Amino acid sequence: MIKVGIVGGTGYTGVELLRILAVHPQVSVHCITSRSEAGLPVAELYPNLRGYFDLSFSEPDPKVLKACDLVFFATPHGVAMRRVPELMAAGVRVVDLSADFRLKDLDTWARWYGMAHESPEWVEQAVYGLPEVARESIRKAQLVANPGCYPTAVQLGFLPLLEQGLVDPGHLIADAKSGASGAGRQGKVGMLHGEIGESFKAYGASGHRHLPEIRQGLTAAAGQPVRVTFVPHLVPMIRGIEATLYAELNDPSAFDRLQALYESRYRDEPFVDVMPAGSHPETRSVRGANVCRMALHRQEDSPVVIVSSVIDNLVKGAAGQAVQNMNIMFGFDEAAGLGAPALLP
Numbered sequence: 001m002i003k004v005g006i007v008g009g010t011g012y013t014g015v016e017l018l019r020i021l022a023v024h025p026q027v028s029v030h031c032i033t034s035r036s037e038a039g040l041p042v043a044e045l046y047p048n049l050r051g052y053f054d055l056s057f058s059e060p061d062p063k064v065l066k067a068c069d070l071v072f073f074a075t076p077h078g079v080a081m082r083r084v085p086e087l088m089a090a091g092v093r094v095v096d097l098s099a100d101f102r103l104k105d106l107d108t109w110a111r112w113y114g115m116a117h118e119s120p121e122w123v124e125q126a127v128y129g130l131p132e133v134a135r136e137s138i139r140k141a142q143l144v145a146n147p148g149c150y151p152t153a154v155q156l157g158f159l160p161l162l163e164q165g166l167v168d169p170g171h172l173i174a175d176a177k178s179g180a181s182g183a184g185r186q187g188k189v190g191m192l193h194g195e196i197g198e199s200f201k202a203y204g205a206s207g208h209r210h211l212p213e214i215r216q217g218l219t220a221a222a223g224q225p226v227r228v229t230f231v232p233h234l235v236p237m238i239r240g241i242e243a244t245l246y247a248e249l250n251d252p253s254a255f256d257r258l259q260a261l262y263e264s265r266y267r268d269e270p271f272v273d274v275m276p277a278g279s280h281p282e283t284r285s286v287r288g289a290n291v292c293r294m295a296l297h298r299q300e301d302s303p304v305v306i307v308s309s310v311i312d313n314l315v316k317g318a319a320g321q322a323v324q325n326m327n328i329m330f331g332f333d334e335a336a337g338l339g340a341p342a343l344l345p
C-alpha cells in the first residue's frame with residue numbers, strides 16, 4: 001500500500017484521480033488539497049464519491065505532502081514547478097498533470113506558458129510520461145510529466161507511421177476536437193452551456209500550446225524534425241477528444257501493410273485498441289475508460305493515410321494516464337484501478 005497526495009483536488013482531473021483511486025487496491029489517499037475549499041468533505045463537493053472517501057480538502061502543506069510516497073499535481077501550469085524541488089529533495093515521487101515539465105526546451109516553454117521556468121534542473125530530469133513510448137524510463141523516474149490530452153491522442157495515432165519512416169514528416173495534419181471538461185472547472189464565460197451548446201468552433205488555429213508538445217514527441221519518434229499543423233476545436237459535449245490525423249505516405253502501396261503494422265506496434269499495449277481498418281472510433285466508446293481507440297482509413301488510391309484516434313481527455317488524456325504512470329513507477333499491475341470499460345450510452 002502506498003500513500004498518495006493530490007494537489008489541486010477540486011478540479012476535474014483531481015476528482016477523476018479520486019474516482020480511479022477509489023478502487024485501486026494498492027493506494028491509500030493521504031491528502032487532497034484545495035485552498036478555496038479547505039475543510040470541506042470531499043464527498044460534499046463530489047457526491048459520486050460518497051462512501052468512498054472520508055477525507056476533507058486541506059490547504060497544501062509541505063509537511064503532509066512530504067509524508068506521501070507519490071504526489072499528483074492536478075494544478076494549473078506554474079504551480080508544480082515551484083513545489084516539486086522540495087518534494088524531490090524529500091524523496092517523494094511526483095506525477096505532474098500540468099505542462100510544467102513536459103517541454104525540454106525552456107525558451108519554448110516560457111514563450112507558450114508566459115513565464116520563466118523556476119526549476120529548470122528538474123525539467124531535464126523529468127520523464128515525459130507516455131507509457132507506450134517511455135515505459136522503462138517511467139519505471140525509474142522520480143518525476144513524470146504526464147502528457148497533455150490532445151498530445152496523447154495525436155502522438156499515439158501518428159507514432160507507428162513516423163517510427164517506421166513511412167510518411168512525409170513535413171506535412172502532418174492533426175484536426176482535433178475536445179469536450180468542454182478539457183478547459184477545467186474554473187468558471188469561464190466562454191465555457192457556459194449557453195455559450196457552447198448548439199455550436200462548434202475551432203480555436204487556437206494560429207497556435208496552441210500543445211503544438212510544441214506534439215512536435216517534440218513526433219520529432220523524437222521520426223528521428224528528424226516534423227512539421228505538424230494542429231487545430232483544436234471545442235465540441236458541446238463534456239468528455240472526449242477525437243483527433244483526425246492526416247499524413248502522406250512515401251509509397252502509397254504501403255497502406256496495405258499499415259493495419260498489421262499498427263496491430264503489431266500496439267499488441268502489448270493494454271490501453272491502445274487498434275480497430276479494424278475503416279472503423280470510426282467514437283468518443284462515447286472511451287468515456288470514463290483509460291483507452292485510446294484508433295482506426296486507419298484511405299480514400300480510393302490517395303497517398304494520404306487518415307487515422308482517427310479517440311480518448312477521454314480526463315482519463316487516457318489526464319488522470320487515467322497519471323495512474324497508469326504511477327502503476328509503472330511502483331511496479332504494480334499497469335492496469336490496477338483502470339479496468340473499468342467505457343460508460344455507454
Ligand SMILES: NC(=O)C1=CN([C@@H]2O[C@H](COP(=O)(O)OP(=O)(O)OC[C@H]3O[C@@H](n4cnc5c(N)ncnc54)[C@H](OP(=O)(O)O)[C@@H]3O)[C@@H](O)[C@H]2O)C=CC1
Binds near residue numbers: 182318
Ligand atoms: N481538464 C483536462 O482535460 C486536462 C487537464 N490537464 C491539466 O491538469 C491540470 C489540472 O486541470 P483541471 O483539473 O482541468 O484544472 P482545474 O482548473 O479544474 O483545477 C485546478 C485545481 O488546482 C488548484 N489550484 C489552483 N491554483 C493553485 C495553486 N497556486 N496552488 C495549489 N493548488 C492550486 C485548484 O484549487 P484551489 O484553487 O482551491 O486550490 C483546483 O483544485 C492543469 O494543468 C491542466 O492543464 C491535463 C490534461 C487534460
Ligand SMILES: CC(=O)N[C@@H](CCC(=O)OP(=O)(O)O)C(=O)O
Binds near residue numbers: 147183184232234
Ligand atoms: C477544450 C479545452 O479548452 N482544452 C484545453 C486543453 C486541455 C488541457 O488541459 O491540456 P493541458 O494539460 O496542456 O493544459 C485547451 O485547449 O486549453
